[in-house]
Amino acid sequence: MDSKIVLITGGSSGIGKAIGIYLTKKGFTVYGTTRNLKKYPDFTEFQLLEMDVREPQSVNRAIDVLLEKENRLDVLVNNAGVGITGPLEETPNKEILNAFDINFIGPLNVIKSVLPQMRRQGSGLIINITSIAGYMGLPYRGIYSATKGALELITESLRMEIKDFGITCTCLAPGDFATNIAAGRYHAPVNNDSPYKESYGKTLNTIDQDVDKGGDPEEVAKKVLQIINTKNPKVHYKVGALLQKFSIVLKKVLPDTWYEQLLLNHSKK
Structure with missing residues (x-):
């Protein structure tokens, strides 16, 4: 069989670009997406398609271009996302809606567009990139946590709906x-x-400070490859510093108020 065809949304920078470069080196045929192709005239690491995940027509056009070239899609990595911080009281509704549009509705738009092809193939893997922040309500990051937490939950639902078609859905929380x-x-x-x-x-x-001190995005790329090579992927995966992953365990075992105080202490350090 020819190399697997992979589509990575938000592939022009950050984690998405790191995943694309890594998978390309491993022999995959990779397509990334960006909202504005004109900003990347010299991008040569892998192929870029223009796509705004907030616009279903834009999503469908990009998927049509990919399928016209490759006639199949084996892996979708829903990576496009946006950060948002602020006190809930002082965060404009416009920005809240935009964050949900990109981080939650956007991935759903792409999933809806690729499912018919994956169903025809009788195979496919969807990896939703969420966040460890999606497992907890963080102070001044509540909107971001909510968007990623919602994507984690919808992954659980979708996974059961598409199982009979030979398609697998999972999420990876960096x-x-x-x-x-x-x-x-x-x-x-x-x-x-x-x-x-x-x-x-x-x-x-x-x-x-936490972002500046963060790990190498290639760690996420390696985890994506591990998931692709797993026969029966789990529902949830995490990747990151041990303490960050352990914070999810602590939430399960500590009283709510104790865990809340831990988060407050960290955010104000």
């Missing part, structure tokens, strides 16, 4: 990795007259 996510993240400003000024300011600084 912790903090050194990427440029902060550059594209919406963050509510730290206003001098805000009641959240001190607390939010400290938390925002901690968030940026």
Whole structure:
């Protein structure tokens, strides 16, 4: 059989680009997506398609281009996403809706577009890139946590719905990795007259430090390859620092208020 065809949304930078480069080196035929192809005239690592996951027509056009070239799609990596921080009270609804549009509705748009082809093939693998933040409500990152938590849950549902068609769905939750996510993240400003000024300011600084100290995104790429090569993938996977993964275990065993205090202590360190 020819090399597997892989589509990675949000493949022009960060974790998506790292996954694409790694899988290309391993012999896969990789397509990535970006909202604006004109920004990447010299991109040569793998093939890029123009796609805005928020727009079903844009998604369908990109999938049509891919299928016209390859006539199949073996793996979808739903990676496109956006960061968002801020006190809930001070975060504009427009930005909240945009985060859900990109992080939750966007992946669903792509899934809906690729399922008919995977069903015709009788095979396919969908990997939804979520976040360890999706397992817990983090202060000043509640919207981001909610979008990723929603994607984790919908993965569980979808997995059961498509099982009879030979298609598998799973999710991979990364912790903090050194990427440029902060550059594209919406963050509510730290206003001098805000009641959240001190607390939010400290938390925002901690968030940026955690990303800067994050691991190599290739770790995520290696985990994606492991999932692709697994005969019967699990529902949930995590990748990241041991303490970040252990935080999910702690949530299961600690009283809620104790766990809440741990999160507060970390965010204000």
